[in-house]
Amino acid sequence: MSDAVSALGGVSFDGIARIEECGLQGMITLRGDLSDQALAAAVTRATGQKKLPEANRARVAGESGVCWMSPDELLLLVPYEEVGGRLEALVAALKDSHALAVNVSDARAVFRVTGDAAREVLAKLAPVDLSRDAFQPGRFRRTRLAQVPAAFWMEEDESFRIVCFRSVADYVFKLLKVAAQPGSKVGVL
Amino acid sequence: MLILRCPYCGNDVDETDLAPGGEAHIRRHGPGSTDAELTDYLFQRENPRGVHFERWRHAAGCGKWFHAARATDTLQVFGTYSAQTTEPPQEIRDAITKARPGWSWREFS
Ligand SMILES: [Zn+2]
Numbered sequence: 424m425s426d427a428v429s430a431l432g433g434v435s436f437d438g439i440a441r442i443e444e445c446g447l448q449g450m451i452t453l454r455g456d457l458s459d460q461a462l463a464a465a466v467t468r469a470t471g472q473k474k475l476p477e478a479n480r481a482r483v484a485g486e487s488g489v490c491w492m493s494p495d496e497l498l499l500l501v502p503y504e505e506v507g508g509r510l511e512a513l514v515a516a517l518k519d520s521h522a523l524a525v526n527v528s529d530a531r532a533v534f535r536v537t538g539d540a541a542r543e544v545l546a547k548l549a550p551v552d553l554s555r556d557a558f559q560p561g562r563f564r565r566t567r568l569a570q571v572p573a574a575f576w577m578e579e580d581e582s583f584r585i586v587c588f589r590s591v592a593d594y595v596f597k598l599l600k601v602a603a604q605p606g607s608k609v610g611v612l
Numbered sequence: 613m614l615i616l617r618c619p620y621c622g623n624d625v626d627e628t629d630l631a632p633g634g635e636a637h638i639r640r641h642g643p644g645s646t647d648a649e650l651t652d653y654l655f656q657r658e659n660p661r662g663v664h665f666e667r668w669r670h671a672a673g674c675g676k677w678f679h680a681a682r683a684t685d686t687l688q689v690f691g692t693y694s695a696q697t698t699e700p701p702q703e704i705r706d707a708i709t710k711a712r713p714g715w716s717w718r719e720f721s
Binding site: 478479492493494496550552564565566567572 | 620621622623624625626628629672673674675676
């Protein structure tokens, strides 16, 4: 068995916000009818959440949770070591539903942005309203960071977790570093 | 810069998160059609100064196709609506009429 590592080996940067590449994160993409009771039950069992998130929201605790990706797609977060077993159970539970679940863990990278200026760092890179009125803990958004697709959500402590494709992890880390350069605080958010 | 509300995820989306899909409500002409019909289907497009109907895809977001009605001269957006329709819904037509009485676009008015 090969030794699995995250895209950038857990690099970090301290500027007006702290940027960290998170370690390996289990991720399952699920397409299906989100109003299907069997699907909801299988997802909550796989992720330890009480119910599915509403549109544009994430329900995440640590390394487990569910993110709303589109009207027919969810992103399931599970501990990396457990993704195989959880996926098997999920597929078995959905055998009578019109649904498709795939392990995408190794196709992705995850970053965390923490600190008072975290909103500003993201706002410099994504065409999203990140003001306090518009973007609150639990909110999830798929968009782009500069030139690449990305998704992020806000945690209870107002830090962000960002998911992007693994192939652009280095680009995204460099973007975040530039956006978080010391002395670059705009002070509007 | 356009900001369109995606009718599928409900987000107000910047133009840079969208992929343009060209003119809306084009009727396909395939096998059995006349040469003129096929030519029109493939090549003839509206190019109005004013009310226009377009397809867009929320490419960097939820991924869904949708329709938008807007003015090409002022960039006023009259509304966005589902892709699962072959003509603009009445509330979109009403919104356009309110801003531009007497408008017409192809067979719609
Ligand atoms: Zn959307």
